[in-house]
Amino acid sequence: MRVGLFIPCYVDQFYPGAAIATLQLLEKLGVDVTYPPDQTCCGQPMANSGFEHLTGGCNRLFIDNFSGFDYIVSPSGSCVLHIREHLHDEKREAEAKEISHKVWELTSFLTDVLKVQSLPSRFPYKVGVHQSCHGQRGLHLSSMTELVAPSFSKPGSLLAMVKDLELIELDRKDECCGFGGTFCVAEEAVSAKMGKDRVADHLRHGAEYITGADMSCLMHMEGILKRQGSQTKVLHIAEILNSQ
Amino acid sequence: MSSREKILAAVGQNKIKEEMPIPDIAPFEQIAYDDPIAQYETVLGNIGGKAHRVKSYEDIKAILAEKYDGRTQRVISLLPDLVDITSTGSVYEVNPEAHQLADVELAVIGAHFGVAENGSVWVTEELLGHRAVPFICQHLAAVISADQIIDTMHRAYIRIADGKYGFGTFIAGPSKTADIEQSLVLGAHGPRSMTVFIME
Amino acid sequence: MNTGTKDHAELAGIFNKDEDRVNWHDETLWWIRAKRDKIVHQLPEWEALRETASKIKFNVLGNMDTYLMEFEAAAKANGVTVHWAADAKEHNEIVHKLIAEQGVTQMVKSKSMLTEECHLNEYLATHGIEVIDSDLGERIVQLAGEPPSHIVLPCIHKKKEEIGDLFHMHLGTPSNMADPQFLTETARGSLRETFLTRKVALTGVNFAVAETGEFVVCTNEGNADMGAHLAKVHIACMGIEKLIPKREHLGVFLRLLTRSATGQPQTTYSSHFAKPRAGQEMHIVLVDNGRSVQLGREDFRNSLKCIRCGACMNTCPVYRRSGGHSYHTAVAGPIGSILAPNLDMKKYADLPFASTLCGSCSNVCPVKIDIHDQLYKWRQVLVKEGYAPTGKKIAMQVMAKTLASPTMYHAAGKMGRLTIKYAPFAVSNKLNPWYKERDMPSAPKESFGEWYAKNRK
Numbered sequence: 018m019r020v021g022l023f024i025p026c027y028v029d030q031f032y033p034g035a036a037i038a039t040l041q042l043l044e045k046l047g048v049d050v051t052y053p054p055d056q057t058c059c060g061q062p063m064a065n066s067g068f069e070h071l072t073g074g075c076n077r078l079f080i081d082n083f084s085g086f087d088y089i090v091s092p093s094g095s096c097v098l099h100i101r102e103h104l105h106d107e108k109r110e111a112e113a114k115e116i117s118h119k120v121w122e123l124t125s126f127l128t129d130v131l132k133v134q135s136l137p138s139r140f141p142y143k144v145g146v147h148q149s150c151h152g153q154r155g156l157h158l159s160s161m162t163e164l165v166a167p168s169f170s171k172p173g174s175l176l177a178m179v180k181d182l183e184l185i186e187l188d189r190k191d192e193c194c195g196f197g198g199t200f201c202v203a204e205e206a207v208s209a210k211m212g213k214d215r216v217a218d219h220l221r222h223g224a225e226y227i228t229g230a231d232m233s234c235l236m237h238m239e240g241i242l243k244r245q246g247s248q249t250k251v252l253h254i255a256e257i258l259n260s261q
Numbered sequence: 262m263s264s265r266e267k268i269l270a271a272v273g274q275n276k277i278k279e280e281m282p283i284p285d286i287a288p289f290e291q292i293a294y295d296d297p298i299a300q301y302e303t304v305l306g307n308i309g310g311k312a313h314r315v316k317s318y319e320d321i322k323a324i325l326a327e328k329y330d331g332r333t334q335r336v337i338s339l340l341p342d343l344v345d346i347t348s349t350g351s352v353y354e355v356n357p358e359a360h361q362l363a364d365v366e367l368a369v370i371g372a373h374f375g376v377a378e379n380g381s382v383w384v385t386e387e388l389l390g391h392r393a394v395p396f397i398c399q400h401l402a403a404v405i406s407a408d409q410i411i412d413t414m415h416r417a418y419i420r421i422a423d424g425k426y427g428f429g430t431f432i433a434g435p436s437k438t439a440d441i442e443q444s445l446v447l448g449a450h451g452p453r454s455m456t457v458f459i460m461e
Numbered sequence: 462m463n464t465g466t467k468d469h470a471e472l473a474g475i476f477n478k479d480e481d482r483v484n485w486h487d488e489t490l491w492w493i494r495a496k497r498d499k500i501v502h503q504l505p506e507w508e509a510l511r512e513t514a515s516k517i518k519f520n521v522l523g524n525m526d527t528y529l530m531e532f533e534a535a536a537k538a539n540g541v542t543v544h545w546a547a548d549a550k551e552h553n554e555i556v557h558k559l560i561a562e563q564g565v566t567q568m569v570k571s572k573s574m575l576t577e578e579c580h581l582n583e584y585l586a587t588h589g590i591e592v593i594d595s596d597l598g599e600r601i602v603q604l605a606g607e608p609p610s611h612i613v614l615p616c617i618h619k620k621k622e623e624i625g626d627l628f629h630m631h632l633g634t635p636s637n638m639a640d641p642q643f644l645t646e647t648a649r650g651s652l653r654e655t656f657l658t659r660k661v662a663l664t665g666v667n668f669a670v671a672e673t674g675e676f677v678v679c680t681n682e683g684n685a686d687m688g689a690h691l692a693k694v695h696i697a698c699m700g701i702e703k704l705i706p707k708r709e710h711l712g713v714f715l716r717l718l719t720r721s722a723t724g725q726p727q728t729t730y731s732s733h734f735a736k737p738r739a740g741q742e743m744h745i746v747l748v749d750n751g752r753s754v755q756l757g758r759e760d761f762r763n764s765l766k767c768i769r770c771g772a773c774m775n776t777c778p779v780y781r782r783s784g785g786h787s788y789h790t791a792v793a794g795p796i797g798s799i800l801a802p803n804l805d806m807k808k809y810a811d812l813p814f815a816s817t818l819c820g821s822c823s824n825v826c827p828v829k830i831d832i833h834d835q836l837y838k839w840r841q842v843l844v845k846e847g848y849a850p851t852g853k854k855i856a857m858q859v860m861a862k863t864l865a866s867p868t869m870y871h872a873a874g875k876m877g878r879l880t881i882k883y884a885p886f887a888v889s890n891k892l893n894p895w896y897k898e899r900d901m902p903s904a905p906k907e908s909f910g911e912w913y914a915k916n917r918k
Contacts, residue, residue, distance in 0.1 A: 193819035437729055448649065
C-alpha cells in the first residue's frame with residue numbers, strides 16, 4: 018500500500034508538529050508513506066470565498082502530486098472534504114475523480130482502512146474533543162446531534178485507545194468554532210464570539226488540551242486561548258495518538 | 262397575458278423535468294403505541310391540557326361542576342347529554358353573529374377522535390355550532406370516546422382522507438404563546454384551559 | 462427596518478457590542494434547538510419522515526403548474542375566490558382592493574412571512590389602511606416599529622423589560638411591568654377587541670392541498686382562527702410553493718413542522734379551511750414573487766421546499782450570535798440567505814457569506830434542503846456575477862497564483878513565518894480583524910516540507 022501524505026498549506030507552515038506526528042504515526046503502523054514536496058494547497062480558501070473558478074492551478078498541482086498513490090491521507094477533514102467534493106480538471110477529469118475517491122482524512126483512514134485496534138500511546142491529561150464541522154458533518158467522522166442515528170465517533174474511538182487520557186464531556190457536543198476560512202476575518206465579530214464560546218465550553222469542563230482532526234479550528238481556538246492567557250493548549254489528534 | 266397565465270407559463274418552463282413519483286407513506290401508517298390512551302393523556306398533560314377518563318356523562322358533569330357554574334357564568338354545550346350544566350339548559354343554537362360568543366366562559370364540544378402522538382382532537386364545524394366556538398371561549402372541554410383515540414397523524418388522515426368539511430381543526434391543548442422570552446403563557450387569544458374527557 | 466447599506470458583518474458587529482445580550486440570544490435559541498432534539502429523538506422514523514417530505518416536495522416542484530391548476534379548480538368549487546399575483550406589488554394591490562371593497566380602513570392579520578416579504582403593512586399604511594398584527598410576537602415588533610427577527614419567534618431578540626416598556630407606552634400598562642403572564646394578558650384583552658371589530662382578516666398559509674383546494678394554518682395562539690372566524694372576509698395569502706399533492710400528506714408535514722420549529726408535537730391549532738362559512742367571503746392570493754425564477758435555478762430550487770419552521774435559524778451558530786435583523790431581509794438565517802439573493806443579488810450579496818458552512822442547518826431541515834451547499838453555490842454565482850468587492854478579488858487572484866506554484870508558495874511561506882516571528886506588528890495590528898480578539902500562531906522555525914527534506918530521503 019503506497020500512501021501519499023497530503024499536508025495542508027497552513028499545517029505545513031504553522032503546525033509542522035501535527036504533520037510530523039501524522040507521518041510518524043503512519044510509519045509506526047507500517048504504512049509506506051511519501052510526502053510529495055511540491056504540494057501547496059487544496060484550493061479551499063478560494064473556493065469557499067466564491068472563487069472556485071480560480072482553483073484550476075491548485076487542482077492541477079494536486080493531481081500532479083498525488084496521482085499513482087493507493088491512498089492519500091491528510092490530517093485535515095476540511096481539506097479532504099474539499100478535494101472529495103470539488104477536485105476537477107477539464108483535461109483530466111477521470112484522474113481527478115479517481116484521486117478524489119482516494120483521499121482520506123487521517124482518523125477515518127486509521128479506523129476504516131487500517132482498522133487500528135490498539136495504539137502504544139499514552140497521554141495523561143484531560144482532553145476535550147472539538148468536532149470540526151467538515152470532518153463531522155461532511156465526512157461523517159462521528160455522529161451528529163441533529164440526526165436521529167446511532168452514536169459513534171472515529172476520533173473518539175482512537176482516543177479511547179490512548180492510555181491515561183481522560184475525555185471531558187461538553188455542553189454542546191458539536192457546535193462550530195467559527196473559523197470558517199475567510200469568515201474568520203470577513204465576519205470578525207461573530208467568528209471571534211463563536212470561538213470564545215467554544216473555548217469556554219472546554220474550559221468549563223476542565224480541558225487541559227483541546228484536540229481534533231482539523232488544525233484550522235484548533236488554530237482558531239488557540240488564538241483565543243493565547244489571547245486570554247489560558248494554560249490550556251491545542252494539539253492535533255495525530256500528536257496525541259503519536260505520543261508515548 | 263394575465264398574471265395567472267404568466268405564473269403558470271413560468272412555472273411550466275422552469276419546473277423540475279425529472280420524474281419523482283409521490284413516495285409511499287404506508288409504512289408510517291403502521292406506527293402504533295402500546296397504550297394509545299395513556300400516551301394521549303401524557304402528551305395532553307405535557308402541552309398544558311388535562312385528560313379525564315370517565316364512565317358516564319354524570320362523571321363529566323361532576324368534574325365540570327367543580328369549576329363552572331352555568332347560572333353565574335355563560336356555559337354552552339354542543340352535546341345534548343350535557344345541557345344540564347349550561348346556562349340555557351339547551352344545546353347551543355347556531356347564531357351566525359359570532360360576536361355574541363364573546364362572553365362564553367366554558368364551551369363543551371364533541372370531537373371525532375383524538376390523536377395519541379400529539380394530544381389533539383379533530384373537530385369539524387358540524388360539531389361546533391360556529392367555527393369560532395372553540396377559539397373564543399375562555400375554557401374548552403371536549404368529549405371523545407376511548408375507542409376513538411388513534412395513534413398518529415398518519416392514521417388521522419386515513420380517517421379523514423375522504424371527509425367533506427368546510428372547516429376542520431386539530432386542537433392540541435389550550436391556546437398558548439411563548440413569544441415573550443420563551444416564557445410559556447397559557448391563554449394567548451383562545452381558551453386558557455383545555456379538558457378532554459375520554460369516555461370509556 | 463432601514464439598515465441603509467450596512468451588510469451582515471457590520472450589523473452583526475453592532476449586535477456583538479453587547480456581549481451579554483448575545484449570550485442571552487444564543488442561549489434562548491439554543492434552548493429551542495435542544496427542545497427540538499429531544500422531541501425528534503423520540504421518533505425512530507424521523508429521518509425517513511424527512512426523506513419522504515423532501516421527496517413529496519420534489520414531486521411538487523416537478524408538477525407545480527398542474528397542482529396549481531388542480532388547487533385553483535378545487536378551491537373555486539369550494540366557493541373560494543382565487544387570485545394570482547405575479548409579484549409583491551400585485552399582491553399588495555389585490556389585498557388593498559379586497560379591503561376597499563368592504564368600505565373599511567382596518568384589518569387584522571395573523572402571521573404571514575409572505576406579507577412581510579411583500580411589505581404589505583407599509584403599502585396599506587400609505588393607502589390609509591391600518592393593519593394590526595395579532596400574533597403576540599408580531600404585535601410586539603409592530604409596536605416597536607421593527608420587522609420580525611425570526612420567522613417563528615418574531616420578537617426573540619427583545620427582552621421582557623423592553624416589551625414591558627412598549628406596552629407601557631402603547632397599551633397603558635404600569636411602568637416597569639415585565640411579567641410575561643401579565644403582558645400576554647394585556648395583549649389578549651386589547652386584541653380581543655380587535656378581533657371582534659374587524660370585518661377583514663388576513664392569514665398566511667402553511668400548506669395548501671392541491672387535491673381538495675383546502676389550506677392549513679398552524680398557530681399556537683389561535684389568532685389566525687380568531688381573526689378568520691369573526692371576520693366577514695378572510696384573505697389567505699400564500700407563496701405558490703406551499704402546495705402539497707394530497708390531504709394525506711399533511712400527516713407527514715404536520716408531524717415534522719412543529720417538532721422542528723419549537724419542539725412541540727404539534728401546534729395547538731392546525732386549522733383546515735376548505736369553504737367559507739355561511740355569509741363569509743374567502744379569498745386565496747397565490748403569489749409568485751420570484752419563486753418561478755428560483756424554480757428554474759437548478760442549484761437553488763430546493764430552497765422552495767421550505768416549510769418555514771425556522772429550525773435552521775435556531776441551530777445556526779451565526780444566526781444565534783448575530784440576530785435576525787442583521788440579515789436585513791424578511792426571512793433571516795440560513796434559509797433566508799439562499800432565498801434572498803434570488804430576489805436581489807446586489808442587495809443580498811453579503812448573505813451567503815454569513816455562514817461558516819458548518820452544515821447544521823441542512824441536518825435539522827425537515828425537508829432536507831441542502832442549505833449549506835446552496836450557500837456555497839450562491840457564493841460562486843455572486844462572485845461570477847461581479848458582486849465581490851474589488852479588494853477581495855485582487856487578494857484571491859494573488860492567493861490563487863501563489864498557491865498554484867510550489868516555488869512561489871515556498872518563498873511566501875518563509876516570508877510569512879518570518880513576518881510573524883520578527884515583525885509581529887506587521888500582522889498583529891488593529892487593521893487585521895483576526896487580531897482583535899485572537900493571537901496568531903507562533904511561527905515554527907521550519908515548515909514541515911523543510912523538516913521532511915532534512916529528515917527523510
